[in-house]
Amino acid sequence: MSELVAGLKHIFYIFSHPIDGFWVMKSEKKGNVKSALVILLLLTVTMTYRIVGTEFYFQSEQLAKFSFLLLAAAIVLLVVLFCIANWALTTLMDGKGSFSEIFMMLMYSLCPIILVNIPLTALTYFFVAEEATFYTLFNAVSIVWAVFLLFVGNMSIHEYSGIKSIATLILTVVAMAGIIVLVILAGNLVQTVWLWLGSIVKELSYRI
Amino acid sequence: MKKLLVSILFIALIFSVTAVPASAEDTVIPYTNFTYSEADGSIVESPQAYIPQTTVYGKDLGIGDFLYPSDFDTDTNGDIYILDAGNGRVVVIDTNLQYKSHFDCIINDEKIDISTAQGITVTQDSVYICDTDHSRILVFNKADGIFKYEIGTPTAVALDDNFLFKPAKVSVDTHGDLYVVSNGTYEGILNLRPDGEFVTFFAANKVSTDAWDLFWRNFSTKKQRKARVALIPQDFSSIDIDANGFLMITTFTAVNDSMVKRANPGGTNVIRTLSNSKINGNKIDSSFSDITAGPDRLYSCLDRKNGKIYTYNNDGYLLYTFGAKAAQQGGFKNPTAITYLDDYRIAALDIDRASITVFKTTEYADTIHLANKYQTNLEYDKATEQWERVLEYNSNFSLAIKMIGIRHFEAGEYQLAKKYFKLCNAKDMYSDARQELRSEWIYNNSWIIMTVVLVLAGFYLYVRIKESVKKRKEKQRAKQQMRSR
Structure with missing residues (x-):
């Protein structure tokens, strides 16, 4: 339990000292996977709150079409995909980070979004159309902050230079897309083979 | 014998009941409203x-069937002037669809061929017929159908030679x-003087294209560019x-x-489009040919x-739709023109x-019409009702819903x-209402806010004063200690 609290406390150290924070996370084992999992849960919950709880004026999508399970699946899938793609790439590109470090780094980097979600959603009940700019601004700040943390974290745990970190991040996104395509293709293939086997069995059952 | 009589009477009764012609309401209407x-x-x-009321054919009027009737128009008395193009005549019926008169299109004692004529319009004293393929507009006297004059191809510097x-x-x-409206003329509506002198092109459509299209156009050869759809403005269908x-x-x-x-009158488009849906029929393949x-x-x-048929109000909201391509009454095969009658x-x-x-x-449409009438006459209370x-x-x-909300x-x-x-997704108005509610709330609760602010300020001052008093005491104590030493 204390381990978990220590891991969560480390987030705030990362906020104030990003470069040192990620380095300490790696070298002195300050972070842990448990806290990262809690952050993943928090991210899903706060994103749900944001989509469901936002004031009508600021809602962009149709609430009727919202599904919690779909959102949770999408978030978990993207996180796993990022970790796999980043790990596969950095292994080839002399990265020093392990898989669990990549996972922790990603989750810690996404904390600004969690932090902004709740107050921003609450503020929409106070804002009217003229203040919509603030809404966009806060939203943008949280995303920029998260991307910056991702960049620094990627640099620290893999012991990369700045440019190499940017390059790996971009390639990671490309690899994620590639993996999605491959998975869809493989799924298609499996389905086809399954149907083929099924028809063979059917054919045989008619003959015998 | 009595039994037989009764049964015959009974059968006759049944037949008399079933033989009542089905009124329009009873027949299946081949469309729905949305x-x-x-x-x-x-x-x-x-x-x-x-709902369809009646359908009238030429033979119902006792003048033989119409042949390719392409357009009609109503005058201020409500009389309908039908351009019976195939028969080369104009048929006049009154607003209750009873035959009134007709006249053949005769120039110099010779009946002319107007089988390709596409448009007719009626004014106080004249009937204008667009003789499309003969490039002329024929003007007839409204009262007796006597040919007055024709308007041929206008000549002006602004017009091409061909x-x-x-x-x-x-x-x-x-x-x-x-x-x-001239077929194939995309420069605009032709504005002509009563005698046919060309004044100007009117209300031209602008070429619509996007940056992406222009980008690709840059890289295509002349041949490719020729093969593609030319960038010209849309031409008009009706007026x-x-x-x-x-x-x-x-x-x-x-x-x-x-x-x-x-x-x-200046040719500027002033149509109101307040609805989230645009004025484009079914959004997929509609093509408006008459208005x-x-x-x-x-x-x-x-x-x-x-x-x-799509009906919009002044603000561009779709009120209702009706009509379909169907064989039943109320269905069309190839409709070309519509016009308002009374009621x-x-x-x-x-x-x-x-x-x-x-x-x-x-009744549903009547209620909408009444509401819309009060709305346009600025009688909002009645309209809301x-x-x-x-x-x-x-x-x-x-x-x-929106109109009640505005009220x-x-x-x-x-x-x-x-x-x-x-309820009606009017987000901007929704936000305005919220803004009013917010200012109302702040106005009503300003004493709470002020109290909280004052209490906080008082508390802050209290803490500061206490601290400074404490410090002063400490200083004094330190001085005393110094002295005592």
Whole structure:
């Protein structure tokens, strides 16, 4: 339990000292996977709150079409995909980070979004159309902050230079897309083979 | 014997009951009414607004069948002038569809061929016929059908030497100026003086293209560019002048998502499009081929492709739709023209069936019309009453919800207004209502805010003073200690 609290406390150290924070996370084992999992849960919950709880004026999508399970699946899938793609790439590109470090780094980097979600959603009940700019601004700040943390974290745990970190991040996104395509293709293939086997069995059952 | 008589009588009774001709209400209507939701643009099924009243063929009038009747128009008395192009004549019937008179198109004692004529318009004393393929507009005397004069291809510096004059539809304003839709002329509506002198092109459509298209055009060869669709503005399909003297113009394809323009006397498009759905029929493949301006600034457009009629109000909201391509009464084969009769009735002309179908309103449409009438006359309280009645018929009708919301907003009932605006997805108005509610809340609760601020400030001061007193005491104590040493 204390381990978990220590891991969560480390987030705030990362906020104030990003470069040192990620380095300490790696070298002195300050972070842990448990806290990262809690952050993943928090991210899903706060994103749900944001989509469901936002004031009508600021809602962009149709609430009727919202599904919690779909959102949770999408978030978990993207996180796993990022970790796999980043790990596969950095292994080839002399990265020093392990898989669990990549996972922790990603989750810690996404904390600004969690932090902004709740107050921003609450503020929409106070804002009217003229203040919509603030809404966009806060939203943008949280995303920029998260991307910056991702960049620094990627640099620290893999012991990369700045440019190499940017390059790996971009390639990671490309690899994620590639993996999605491959998975869809493989799924298609499996389905086809399954149907083929099924028809063979059917054919045989008619003959015998 | 008695039994037989009774049974015969009984059978006769049954037959007499079943032999009553089915009225229009009893027959199956081949279409349904729908509008679009303001929230997400989905289709909202609505009660029937218009039902077919009668269908009239030429032989019903006792003058033989129509042959390719291509257009008709009503005059100020409500008489309908039908351009019976194939027979080379104009048939006049009154507003109850009873035959009044007809005249053949005769020039110099010779009956002329106007089988390709596409448009007719009636003014106080003249009948204008667009003789399309002969490049002329024929003007006849309205009272006796005697030929007055013709307007040929206009000549002007602004016009090309090989300019093709193919008048399809014409409208005449109160000064006698002509506004002519010419087939294939995309430069604009031709504005002509009463004697046919060319004045100017009017209300031209702008070329619509996007950056991406222009980008690719840069890289294509001349041959490729030729093969592609030329970048020219959409040409016009129909024209009508409304009660206020504005020109209602339709195009076959949408210009900026809208197929209808309302041109002011300067030629500027002043159509109001407050609805989230644009004025483009069914949003997929509609093509407006005729427009008719109705009472209370309503206008109805005919989608020739799907045989549907769409009615919009002054703000560009779709009120209802009716009509279909079908064999039953109320269905069309190839409708070419529509026009308003009295009591909001709408007559539609079918060129292939050579018939006129008259549609009459239902109670639902009557309520909408009444609400819209009060709305245009700025009698908002009465209008709201009617809009609420409309909601009883069709609780999903976005326009009614919005109008009631606006009424509540203006009455200062922001909570209610907010509710209605949310229902019809009027986000900006919804936000306005919330803003009013917020300022109301701040106004009513300012004493709480002020109290909290004052208490906090007092507490802060108290802490600061306490601290400074403490410090002073400590200093004094330190001094005393120093002295005592």
